[in-house]
Amino acid sequence: MGAYLISILHGAWLTLELAVASTVVAVLLGLVAATAKLSSRALPRTLAGVYSTVIRGIPDLVLMLLIFYGGQIGLNAALTAVGYTDYVEIDPFWAGVLTLGFIYGAYMCETFRGGILAIPRGQIEAGMAYGLSAWQVFVRITFPQLVRLALASFTNNWLVLLKSTALVSLLGLQDMTLLAKQAAAAARDQIPAAPMLFFLFTALIYLVITSVSLLGLRVLERRYDLGVKRSHFDGV
Numbered sequence: 069m070g071a072y073l074i075s076i077l078h079g080a081w082l083t084l085e086l087a088v089a090s091t092v093v094a095v096l097l098g099l100v101a102a103t104a105k106l107s108s109r110a111l112p113r114t115l116a117g118v119y120s121t122v123i124r125g126i127p128d129l130v131l132m133l134l135i136f137y138g139g140q141i142g143l144n145a146a147l148t149a150v151g152y153t154d155y156v157e158i159d160p161f162w163a164g165v166l167t168l169g170f171i172y173g174a175y176m177c178e179t180f181r182g183g184i185l186a187i188p189r190g191q192i193e194a195g196m197a198y199g200l201s202a203w204q205v206f207v208r209i210t211f212p213q214l215v216r217l218a219l220a221s222f223t224n225n226w227l228v229l230l231k232s233t234a235l236v237s238l239l240g241l242q243d244m245t246l247l248a249k250q251a252a253a254a255a256r257d258q259i260p261a262a263p264m265l266f267f268l269f270t271a272l273i274y275l276v277i278t279s280v281s282l283l284g285l286r287v288l289e290r291r292y293d294l295g296v297k298r299s300h301f302d303g304v
Contacts, residue, residue: 093169098176
C-alpha cells in the first residue's frame, strides 16, 4: 500500500512539472495572440481571432487526442516525404506540454487582451512621445500593469490547466492520475476499496497544489496592488 502511495507522489511531481511547462507555453502563445488580435493589420488579427475562437469552442480532451495523434501522423508523413523511413514517436511529456500550452494559449490570449485594453491608451502614447521603442513601452508601461490587471483571470486559467493535466494520462504519461489507476488495478484483489482510496489520495494532492497556488497568487496580487487606489465598485 505504501509503495503505491509513494509512486503516486512521484507522479505528482511530474504533474507539477507538466503544469508549469505548459503554462509557460500558454503565456507565450497568449501574449503573441493577444498582440496579434489587437493589431491594426487584418491578417494577424483574423488568425488570432480564429485561433482563440476555435480552440475555446472544442473540448480539451478532443483537442488533446486530435493534436497528439494528428500531429504524430503529420510529423511522420512529413519525414517520410523527405526520405526518413523510421517511425518517430513523440515523447508523452512534451506532447502534453505543447498540447496543453496550445489549448490554454487561447484562453490566455483573451486574458491578456482584456488586460491590455484596460490600460489607458494615453500612457502608451506618452511613452512613445518620450522616444521609447515599442519594446520599451511594453516592458516599462504595459507589462507591469498587465500583470496586475490579468492576474485574477490568469489564476483561474492556471487552476483549470492544472486539473486538465489529468487528461494527459491518456497519452501514456506516467503522471499521478495514471499511476493511481494502475495502483488501483494492481491492489484491487487484496484491497477491494483500493480504487476509491488511491483516487481520493490523488484528489487530495490536486487540492493541496491548487490551495498552495491560490495562496501564492493572492500574495502576488496584493504585491501588485500596492499603491493602487480602488473605487467603491471594485470587486463587485
